[in-house]
Amino acid sequence: MARLNLLEETRFEKLPVTIFKNPKEASLHVAHRIANLIKEKQKKNENAVLGLATGATPIAVYAELVRLHKEEGLSFKNVVTFNLDEYYPMQPNAAQSYVTFMNDHLFNHIDIDKNNIHVPDGTLALDDIQAYCLAYENKIENFGGLDIQILGIGRTGHIGFNEPGSAPNSGTRLVTLDDLTRRDAARDFGGKSNVPTKAITMGIGTIFKAREIVLMAWNKKKAPIIKKAVEGEISSDVPATYLQLSDSVEFILDEDAACLLTRFDTPWLVKDCTWTEELKRKAVIWLARKLRKPILKLTEDDFNNNGMAQLATEQGPVYNINIQIFNHLQHTITGWPGGKPNADDSQRPERAMPAKKRSIIFSPHPDDDVISMGGTFIRLVDQHHDVHVAYQTSGNTAVWDDDALRFVEFNIDFSEKMGFDQTEMRRTYNEMRNFIANKKPNQVDTDELKAVKGLIRKGEAIAGARYCGLPDDHIHFMALPFYESGKVVKNAVTDKDIELTMELLQKVKPQQVFAAGDFEDPHGTHIICFNIIVEALRRLQKTESWVNDCWLWMYRGAWLEFEPYEIEMAVPLSPQEVERKKMAIFKHQSQKDRAVFPGDDSREFWKRAEDRNRETAKIYDDLGLADYEAMEAFVRYRY
Known part of the structure; x- marks a missing residue:
């Protein structure tokens, strides 16, 4: 009976799917599956031939394989590897090269014979690529074919770099990358313009020859394409749907990546x-x-x-x-996000008492506060709550180099106008120009350049918060250490990040905390900052009684919005309030017109926010409730 129930539950799914609670558990499963294959082959004195993938998805798999080698003696002497793809053109020692990726995450840490490692060559002359690709296919066959092929999936539905339009019998070849694929890679290259337009990839036909195919996907960002790949019709528009034709495939997902499958999204069906x-x-x-x-x-x-x-x-x-x-x-729905004084609050999202609350708005980047909840920010101040704003990071990686130079040039001109000595400033300026002229994609800025960019964003944040009505002593810049690496990939969170947050919370003792719950942020900064806040509150809760009366509200808006069934507080905005919010966002001039890291939404941040707030109001209207100009939505987090 249980088997029949499962078949009924998964009847929309056209290939086998195994779901784990989180990426860690799923990665451990895949790593041990690979390890068991290697051991079985060792007993038979045979090679284990692995097809490997790159990107964020398999990193934890490779980390566990390295651990098994170092701590449990798993040997890779009998392992032969073939990687799926490589950018073209690409030097093997470049930071974005898949050779570099594989060395950093796996090959440099195990006892594999370097002669048994195969990654497509991104340095070839164009005329040599076709022959090279045929030789790559032949080499796989000469080793007896792939025992297991590990795959990720791109948001275009690509596997390897087999983009929409790829044929199911395609072999290893040079391909042109989809624009969305290049946008997704932009952070690694310091901007989409630096991402190669082509790549060498194994074909779908090559992948199909593997004796086992395991496709892995984590997080909600992958959920829409996973639904298409698993439940959709086979189509060249979504190359991963071709995997439905294989008897040897399995999708390994975490709960977030699986969340849009019918059995989870609309289980009543x-x-x-x-x-x-x-x-x-x-x-x-x-x-x-x-x-x-x-x-x-x-x-x-x-x-x-x-x-x-x-x-x-x-x-x-x-x-x-x-x-x-x-x-x-x-x-x-409430026009009183801090609670309505002297009112029955039994059916309201916020408490009536205390009538004037101490509130902290935590902003991961220096503009998330006004982008995501600027209307509510202004409303809280207008209703005379004791509002503080805390900018958790400097945001200094998201300022254009020429903007930084422009501000230093202003400083020099101002100093000259006022008769101040400019010697040191001119020297620093010349060094900056030199550095920028020779700067490589994603190269870490000099300390001076980071400082200028951080000050640009600090000034904008102050202007925005002042516009919302805050006095300067209620504006806090935390500069959490995890962010201040100057790199796209940030440092790990430490106790110092949490302690700085605890100190501010202890100083204000808020009844309300607002934090970014928009975890689709492509930088990953939002969820890191959110987890720091939650950990700080949990630690304080052990010794501080006021924490038990502190409610934590999550906001969204910069990247997506809450689903209507999730919303616990909806703050309606009048046309005038929408305009005031827009003006607060405009104070962030370095992020206007074209942000450094815009994600895959081409709209300016003020436009995204305005459209999302209006869409939320329209949903409420369509469901039969009052028709408002716009709405900001919040969900309470119980820590």
Whole structure:
């Protein structure tokens, strides 16, 4: 019976999927699977032929293989490897080279014979590539073929660098990279313009010859393409769908990457559900949006015809369910994000008391506060709460070099105008220009350049916070050490980051904390900063009684928004407040027009924020609630 239930639950899935709680557990599983293959081959005195991938996804797999080698004696003497791909052109010693990646994460730490390592050659002359690719295929065959091929998946659905349009029988070849693939690689290269336009990749036909194929994917960013690859129709538009044709494939996912599969996203379509309050909200809102009907107009037929008959039967009548969900959404709306004084707060998202709250808005980058919750920020100040803002990082990697030079040039001109000595400043300026002229992609800036860029963003943040109504002594710059490496890849979080956060919290003793819960941030800074705040609060909770009365609200907006069923507080904004929020964002001039790291959303940050806030308001309107100009949404985090 359990087997039948599982088949029913997974009936939309067209290939085998195994799901783990988190990337660590999934990576350990894959690493030990590879290790067991190596050991089995060793017993037979045979080579283990591995097809390997690069990128963030397999890093933990390689780390565990290195650990098994160093701590448990796993030998790689009998291992032969073939990597999937390499950028073209690419020098093997370049920081972005996959040769460098594999050496750093695996090959330099194990006892593999270097002659058994094969990575496509990015230094070839164009005329030599076709013959080289054929020889690469022949070499795989001469070693008996791939025993296992490890894959990641790009957001275009590419496997290897087989982009949309690739043929299912394609072999190793030179390809042109999709624009989205290049945008995703931009951080590693210090900007999309530095990303090669081509790559050498194993073909889909080459991958198919492997005796085992394991595709791995982690985090919610990969969830949409995973849904297409697993449940979609086979199409050259999504090359990973070709894997549905293989009898030897398995997708290894974490819960986040699997979250949009039907059995998790809309489970009522495939099985009977345990109807939690959140799942009930999700289902009813899903139904209303699918049918484009207000919640209070949904009928029993609507429920029965869309997989929700169980809910109607167990908790109906349907109209009562509709009223319950409608009332819940109605109660999330408040014009008093700090709580409404002297009011019944039993149906409000925030407490009425104390009437004037101490609030800290934590901003991972120097502009997340106004981009994501600028309207609420202004509202809290206007309603006379004791508001502080804390900028967790300097944001100094996200300033253009020519902007930094422009500010130093202003300093020199100002000094000259005022008759100040400029000798040292001119020397520093010349050194900066020299450095920038010879700067390599993603090269760490000099200390002086980092300082200038940090000061640019600090000045903008002060201007934005002042515009929102804050006095200077309520504006805090934390410069958390984990960020101050000057590199795209930041340092690990240490106790110092947490202690600095604890010190500020202890100083203010807030009743409200607002923190960025927008974990799709491509820099990864948001989730790091959020985890620091949570750990600081948990440590303080052990000794400080005020922490028990401190509520933590998550905001979003820079990269995505909360789903309507998740929202616990929705702050409506008038047209005038939307305009005030936009003006606060405009204070961040270095991020306007074209940000250094824009992600794959080409809109300016003020436009993203405005559109998302209006979309949230429209969703509420479509569901049958009041029609507001815009809304900022929040979810409370229970730590």
